[in-house]
Amino acid sequence: MNNSFDKYQKRRLRSSYLSVIISIALVLFLVGLLGLIVLKTNSITKHFKEKVAITVFLNDNAKDKDVESLQAELKKAEYAKTVTYISKDEAAKIYSADIGENFLEFLGENPLKNAIDISLKSEFVTPEIMAGIEKELVLRNIVSEVTYDKPLIELLSKNINRLSFWMLVFSALFTLIAIVLINGSIRLSVYSKRFTIKTMQMVGATKSFIRGPFIWQSVKLGIVGALVSIAGLLAFISYLNKNIPELELFSDINILGIVFLGIIGLGILITWLSTFFATQRFLNLRSDELYY
Numbered sequence: 556m557n558n559s560f561d562k563y564q565k566r567r568l569r570s571s572y573l574s575v576i577i578s579i580a581l582v583l584f585l586v587g588l589l590g591l592i593v594l595k596t597n598s599i600t601k602h603f604k605e606k607v608a609i610t611v612f613l614n615d616n617a618k619d620k621d622v623e624s625l626q627a628e629l630k631k632a633e634y635a636k637t638v639t640y641i642s643k644d645e646a647a648k649i650y651s652a653d654i655g656e657n658f659l660e661f662l663g664e665n666p667l668k669n670a671i672d673i674s675l676k677s678e679f680v681t682p683e684i685m686a687g688i689e690k691e692l693v694l695r696n697i698v699s700e701v702t703y704d705k706p707l708i709e710l711l712s713k714n715i716n717r718l719s720f721w722m723l724v725f726s727a728l729f730t731l732i733a734i735v736l737i738n739g740s741i742r743l744s745v746y747s748k749r750f751t752i753k754t755m756q757m758v759g760a761t762k763s764f765i766r767g768p769f770i771w772q773s774v775k776l777g778i779v780g781a782l783v784s785i786a787g788l789l790a791f792i793s794y795l796n797k798n799i800p801e802l803e804l805f806s807d808i809n810i811l812g813i814v815f816l817g818i819i820g821l822g823i824l825i826t827w828l829s830t831f832f833a834t835q836r837f838l839n840l841r842s843d844e845l846y847y
Contacts, residue, residue: 575741575773579780579822582736584787587818589726591788594810596722602799604677604711605636609688609703611671617697625697626671634679634688643667668699682708734825741773741829752834762838770830777826781819788814 592599613622622640629638641649646667679685685708689701745752748769755765792811796804805811 575776576780576783579737579777579826580783580787582732583781583784583818583822586726586730586821587784587788587814588791589722589729590814590817591792591804591810593722593726594814595804595807596718598807601677604680605674607675607680607704607708607711609673609675609685609692609701611673611692611698612668612700612702613670614697614699615668617669621697622669622671625695629671629673634675634684635673636676637672637674639672639674641670641672643669646670680708680711730821737777737825738829741826742833745769745830745833752838756838762835765838766831766834769834770827773826773830774823777822778819781822784818784822785815788818 611625626638626640629635646669675685675688679688682705685703685705689703692698692701752765752769756762792804
């Protein structure tokens with residue numbers, strides 16, 4: 556009978572530990588992901604900004620040597636990341652592939668123009684700088700028109716700082732929620748042993764002696780939960796890096812190190828504090844109050 560009861564208690568204890576580890580791992584995974592996004596905001600912003608391009612349409616009568624001279628000049632410009640020449644024939648093929656039919660058969664001639672696509676460095680993607688670049692290029696004799704997505708540039712400029720601010724606020728809020736959730740799991744775990752705590756206290760054990768094993772056990776669960784969350788985060792980062800290599804998520808080891816150490820530190824700190832205050836509460840209760 557006693558063996559059956561002991562087995563039941565052990566299964567219950569393992570189940571309790573497992574639920575605490577899962578709770579900690581899930582919460583720390585989300586906190587770590589938010590932390591990584593906040594720290595990698597500059598890289599993510601740079602990635603999206605460098606997708607913006609200025610297209611310079613050339614006059615039909617532009618001479619080859621003038622076009623080559625303009626290309627060479629643009630490649631040396633401090634704002635240019637890449638410079639790509641697209642002939643009107645290439646543009647026609649691209650457009651035909653996009654619409655799914657050869658539009659030249661209907662028109663009889665190619666109405667498109669030769670063009671140069673300029674991909675900008677991220678620090679130059681602002682409405683003011685791009686307006687200045689447009690004004691400079693449109694003055695060239697061989698340039699017919701200069702175009703870029705002005706609404707998108709204005710949207711990026713207005714919202715990037717706002718997004719960074721709200722990401723920080725949201726991260727702080729989510730960290731608070733994480734503390735509450737993990738604290739709840741730890742309190743439930745300690746609550747199930749409240750009678751053991753009171754019995755030890757009644758036979759003369761000091762509060763620090765009673766708290767020690769509970770805190771150490773919870774800290775171990777916090778470390779295990781943190782390591783599980785780090786493993787999940789690494790798997791998720793690997794998936795993102797494979798599908799969006801431009802984000803370069805593995806390029807900065809220092810940022811990853813900060814995030815992972817932060818996850819472990821947060822796991823230890825929350826479990827330590829939660830267990831300390833939970834055990835302290837039951838140590839301060841009278842025996843008859845343990846039933847409520």
